[in-house]
Amino acid sequence: xxxxxxxxxxxxxxxxxxxxxxxxxxxxxxxxxxxxxxxxxxxxxxxxxxxxxxxxxxxxxxxxxxxxxxxxxxxxxxxxxxxxxxxxxxxxxxxxxxxxxxxxxxxxxxxxxxxxxxxxxxxxxxxxxxxxxxxxxxxxxxxxxxxxxxxxxxxxxxxxxxxxxxxxxxxxxxxxxxxxxxxxxxxxxxxxxxxxxxxxxxxxxxxxxxxxxxxxxxxxxxxxxxxxxxxxxxxxxxxxxxxxxxxxxxxxxxxxxxxxxxxxxxxxxxxxxxxxxxxxxxxxxxxxxxxxxxxxxxxxxxxxxxxxxxxxxxxxxxxxxxxxxxxxxxxxxxxxxxxxxxxxxxxx
Amino acid sequence: xxxxxxxxxxxxxxxxxxxxxxxxxxxxxxxxxxxxxxxxxxxxxxxxxxxxxxxxxxxxxxxxxxxxxxxxxxxxxxxxxxxxxxxxxxxxxxxxxxxxxxxxxxxxxxxxxxxxxxxxxxxxxxxxxxxxxxxxxxxxxxxxxxxxxxxxxxxxxxxxxxxxxxxxxxxxxxxxxxxxxxxxxxxxxxxxxxxxxxxxxxxxxxxxxxxxxxxxxxxxxxxxxxxxxxxxxxxxxxxxxxxxxxxxxxxxxxxxxxxxxxxxxxxxxxxxxxxxxxxxxxxxxxxxxxxxxxxxxxxxxxxxxxxxxxxxxxxxxxxxxxxxxxxxxxxxxxxxxxxxxxxxxxxx
Numbered sequence: 001x002x003x004x005x006x007x008x009x010x011x012x013x014x015x016x017x018x019x020x021x022x023x024x025x026x027x028x029x030x031x032x033x034x035x036x037x038x039x040x041x042x043x044x045x046x047x048x049x050x051x052x053x054x055x056x057x058x059x060x061x062x063x064x065x066x067x068x069x070x071x072x073x074x075x076x077x078x079x080x081x082x083x084x085x086x087x088x089x090x091x092x093x094x095x096x097x098x099x100x101x102x103x104x105x106x107x108x109x110x111x112x113x114x115x116x117x118x119x120x121x122x123x124x125x126x127x128x129x130x131x132x133x134x135x136x137x138x139x140x141x142x143x144x145x146x147x148x149x150x151x152x153x154x155x156x157x158x159x160x161x162x163x164x165x166x167x168x169x170x171x172x173x174x175x176x177x178x179x180x181x182x183x184x185x186x187x188x189x190x191x192x193x194x195x196x197x198x199x200x201x202x203x204x205x206x207x208x209x210x211x212x213x214x215x216x217x218x219x220x221x222x223x224x225x226x227x228x229x230x231x232x233x234x235x236x237x238x239x240x241x242x243x244x245x246x247x248x249x250x251x252x253x254x255x256x257x258x259x260x261x262x263x264x265x266x267x268x269x270x271x272x273x274x275x276x277x278x279x280x281x282x283x284x285x286x287x288x289x290x291x292x293x294x295x296x297x298x299x300x301x302x303x304x305x306x307x308x309x310x311x312x313x314x315x316x317x318x319x320x321x322x323x324x325x326x327x328x329x330x331x332x333x334x335x336x337x338x339x340x341x342x343x344x345x346x347x348x
Numbered sequence: 349x350x351x352x353x354x355x356x357x358x359x360x361x362x363x364x365x366x367x368x369x370x371x372x373x374x375x376x377x378x379x380x381x382x383x384x385x386x387x388x389x390x391x392x393x394x395x396x397x398x399x400x401x402x403x404x405x406x407x408x409x410x411x412x413x414x415x416x417x418x419x420x421x422x423x424x425x426x427x428x429x430x431x432x433x434x435x436x437x438x439x440x441x442x443x444x445x446x447x448x449x450x451x452x453x454x455x456x457x458x459x460x461x462x463x464x465x466x467x468x469x470x471x472x473x474x475x476x477x478x479x480x481x482x483x484x485x486x487x488x489x490x491x492x493x494x495x496x497x498x499x500x501x502x503x504x505x506x507x508x509x510x511x512x513x514x515x516x517x518x519x520x521x522x523x524x525x526x527x528x529x530x531x532x533x534x535x536x537x538x539x540x541x542x543x544x545x546x547x548x549x550x551x552x553x554x555x556x557x558x559x560x561x562x563x564x565x566x567x568x569x570x571x572x573x574x575x576x577x578x579x580x581x582x583x584x585x586x587x588x589x590x591x592x593x594x595x596x597x598x599x600x601x602x603x604x605x606x607x608x609x610x611x612x613x614x615x616x617x618x619x620x621x622x623x624x625x626x627x628x629x630x631x632x633x634x635x636x637x638x639x640x641x642x643x644x645x646x647x648x649x650x651x652x653x654x655x656x657x658x659x660x661x662x663x664x665x666x667x668x669x670x671x672x673x674x675x676x677x678x679x680x681x682x683x684x685x686x687x688x689x690x691x692x693x694x695x696x
Contacts, residue, residue: 063415074482077653102450105477105488106568129453134422140453141489220454305425 001147002124002212004204006197009112009151010039018110018146019047023082026051027069027096032088032114035157040087040112050076054092059245061091061131063139069099083108083146089115089162090122090249094140097128101143111145114154116166117250120173120207123148125215125225135305136236142220150208152200160286163195165250167285168231170203172257173210175278176227179323181206182281189284227325230317231257237302241294254287264318267328274322349495350472350560352552354545357460357499358387366458366494367395369429374399375417375444376435380462383505388435388460398424402440407593409439409479411487417447431456431494437463437510438470438597442488445476449491459493462502464514465598468521468555471496473563473573483653484584490568498556500548508634511543513598515633516579518551520605521558523626524575527671529554530629537632575673578665579605585650589642602635612666615676622670 003014024047028037033053041049052072054065073082086096086109093111100109113123129140155163174182185192191199211228218225235256239247261275282289303314314330351362372395376385381401389397400420402413421430434444434457441459448457461471477488503511522530533540539547559576566573583604587595609623630637651662662678 063411067411070480070487071482074480074486074653102487102489104486105475105490127453132418132422134419138422138452139418139450141450142453305422 002150002208003147004119004150004152004201004208006201007151007153008149009036009154010043012043014147014149015043015110018108019044019083020108021079021081021083022047023076023078024049024085025069025073025076025078025082026085026087027054027092027099028052028087029054029056029089029092031056032092032154032157036087036112036114036154040085048076050078054088054095057245058091058131058239058249059243061095062133063130066095066099066130069095070103073099073103078103078107080104080107083110085110085112086123086145087112087114088118089113090118093118093123094128094137095130097126097143097145098130098140100145101128101141106143109143109145111148113148113150115158116155116163116203117169119150119152119155119204120166121169121211121228123150124208124211126219127221131240134240135302136240150204152197152204155200156195161288162248162250164193164286164288165248165254167192168250168254168257168282168287170207171278171281171285172228172230172253173207175257175261175319175322176230176317176325177210177323179321182322186281186284189281193286226315226327227317230319230325231255231260233303233306233314233316234259234299236306237299238291238294240302240305241298242291247291248288251288254282254285255289255291258282258289260317261319263316264320267318269318269320269326270322274319277322350498350556351495352467352498352500352549352556354549355499355501356497357384357502358391360391362495362497363391363458366456367392367431368456369427369431370395371424371426371430372397372433373417373421373424373426373430374433374435375402375440375447376400377402377404377437377440379404380436380440380502380505384435384462384502388433396424398426402436402443405593406439406479406587406597407591409443410481411478414443414447414478417443418451421447421451426451426455428452428455431458433458433460434471434493435460435462436466437461438466441466441471442476442485443478445474445491445493446478446488448493449476449489454491457491457493459496461496461498463506464503464511464551465517467498467500467503467552468514469517469559469576471498472556472559474567475569479588482588483650484588498552500545500552503548504543509636510596510598512541512634512636513596513602515540516598516602516605516630516635518555519626519629519633520576520578520601521555523605523609523667523670524578524665524673525558525671527669530670534629534632537629541634574663574675575665578667578673579603579608581651581654581662581664582607582647584654585647586639586642588650588653589646590639595639596636599636602630602633603637603639606630606637608665609667611664612668615666617666617668617674618670622667625670 084100086093111123113119126142126144129137132138214225231253235252238252261278264270316330318328432448434441459471461467474490474492477485480486562573579601583600586600609626612618664678666676
């Protein structure tokens with residue numbers, strides 16, 4: 001059940017039907033809590049409403065921080081019918097979902113994503129997890145929330161950098177399956193960057209519907225759903241090698257999508273003009289893509305640690321055209337792609 | 349799929365059909381590895397067969413030790429189609445199962461339980477997990493193995509203390525649902541303690557069939573399956589308070605069953621003679637039940653941290669008669685039971 005709207009975060013008629021006992025644990029972070037925690041707590045005054053704050057930054061999406069959620073549940077004697085509420089971005093959602101999946105072998109949780117990337121992508125589909133020092137999201141579970149409440153009003157308090165990074169996932173939906181939507185994004189980039197309410201509602205509704213469709217087709221990620229990983233194999237490797245600090249997830253995905261587009265061009269699928277069109281839209285979204293370079297051998301080594309590796313072969317998602325992605329099994333990638341500066345990924 | 353037999357642990361025709369790729373990680377402990385690891389490895393020579401040894405003792409059934417399994421998988425680049433093999437007792441099975449549940453959001457695993465408690469109870473039913481410092485099995489998942497291979501020959505290398513502790517769970521099945529089996533145990537205790545092959549095969553086949561039936565009725569433990577917790581709410585509390593060191597799980601369950609039987613007598617369900625009969629069989633099983641005493645208030649406090657607590661009420665399993673257990677919701681337990689010495693639990 002996904003609720004999308006404007007100023008719906010603290011609507012008791014939406015939230016309360018999904019809370020089944022008197023116990024609630026809100027998991028959040030200080031930056032977002034300052035804006036929305038009080039209004040959320042205000043509709044939970046009849047409950048034992050505990051709150052825990054996670055440290056901010058992808059480098060804290062680790063097992064130690066995750067254990068704090070579990071320990072808060074134990075210490076406050078939360079029972080099997082408790083409800084966890086994830087109030088925050090993708091990191092809060094992933095960690096809360098994984099805590100809900102594991103506490104007493106599974107309790108209920110609700111997603112209230114407050115970032116663009118959370119509302120269009122990570123809160124939907126039941127993928128939960130944390131990072132291992134050697135790889136992103138290597139520890140986790142498929143575990144669905146009772147409901148998702150996406151309030152586009154929360155996007156107005158995002159930093160410009162975070163908002164733009166989130167647009168990478170939005171652009172991705174256009175690239176993999178919806179050329180019309182890609183065109184709509186090109187035409188409406190000004191009102192999008194101005195966070196126009198109707199533009200935001202259109203984006204969140206459209207993208208969450210696409211994501212939901214993919215998840216319904218292939219929950220466990222063995223078929224169609226893999227197309228959603230466009231740009232992500234490159235992106236995850238970049239995030240891990242940079243230590244999850246210098247780069248936001250959406251930024252890594254944006255660079256990864258450019259690299260995947262170039263690879264698609266090299267294989268004769270799309271034209272150089274298409275690659276340029278993709279790069280232009282990502283630039284217009286103002287996504288930060290200037291990173292220190294990384295030795296290409298390290299990037300390839302890291303990509304082979306990805307979950308999408310099978311029998312040593314990388315499963316990459318490539319573009320047949322703008323609006324149509326395909327899954328491609330790649331061997332011998334190491335001798336073919338060259339990695340210069342992330343800001344200007346290019347082929348040798 | 350459960351295979352039960354004698355000397356079947358290293359039968360390739362049983363094991364290999366359940367391994368779907370070239371990668372295997374065997375999770376075991378030194379004590380058991382000295383007996384059975386080599387013969388298991390011998391049928392996996394065609395595979396990338398990695399091995400990890402877990403520290404021994406319930407006090408190591410913790411998140412740090414569990415992370416070592418995950419790290420071994422990451423370091424050795426295990427892919428989504430890898431297979432974990434749990435070779436050992438309930439602790440190895442629970443931790444391996446939980447690692448399989450979480451690595452890359454779920455990979456395959458196989459249970460080869462080598463203890464009585466593993467073969468009749470913990471390997472069956474998909475309950476996996478680890479302990480939190482404040483409570484047993486508070487972190488985990490429902491996650492089923494591809495198959496279970498129960499080789500009763502492995503029971504001959506158990507210590508007498510461990511074997512006897514395992515009999516507590518065997519006696520439990522008789523108590524909760526099978527008076528005839530309880531009688532069979534009383535009559536055959538000599539050949540059971542002598543680890544007679546046919547007695548062992550009968551016990552493992554009979555108990556695993558009972559367990560499988562309960563799990564099929566109620567996988568997620570909200571109804572019938574709760575009867576399997578007879579003696580466990582008391583038992584878990586004892587284990588936690590003793591730090592999982594002074595007491596084996598089966599020993600705690602044995603004491604817990606005596607306490608639950610006494611409570612059942614106090615409520616008028618069973619007779620004092622029944623309580624004595626239960627205690628006598630547990631004594632004849634040579635289960636170690638002499639523990640230092642624990643303040644009763646601490647025991648009750650600990651019991652309220654149990655997963656079976658709902659709205660502050662303890663769900664206890666009591667006996668209506670030998671061979672029939674019932675679920676009972678208990679309030680105000682604190683003023684009614686007295687805890688003296690665990691070796692002689694008694695009512696005030």
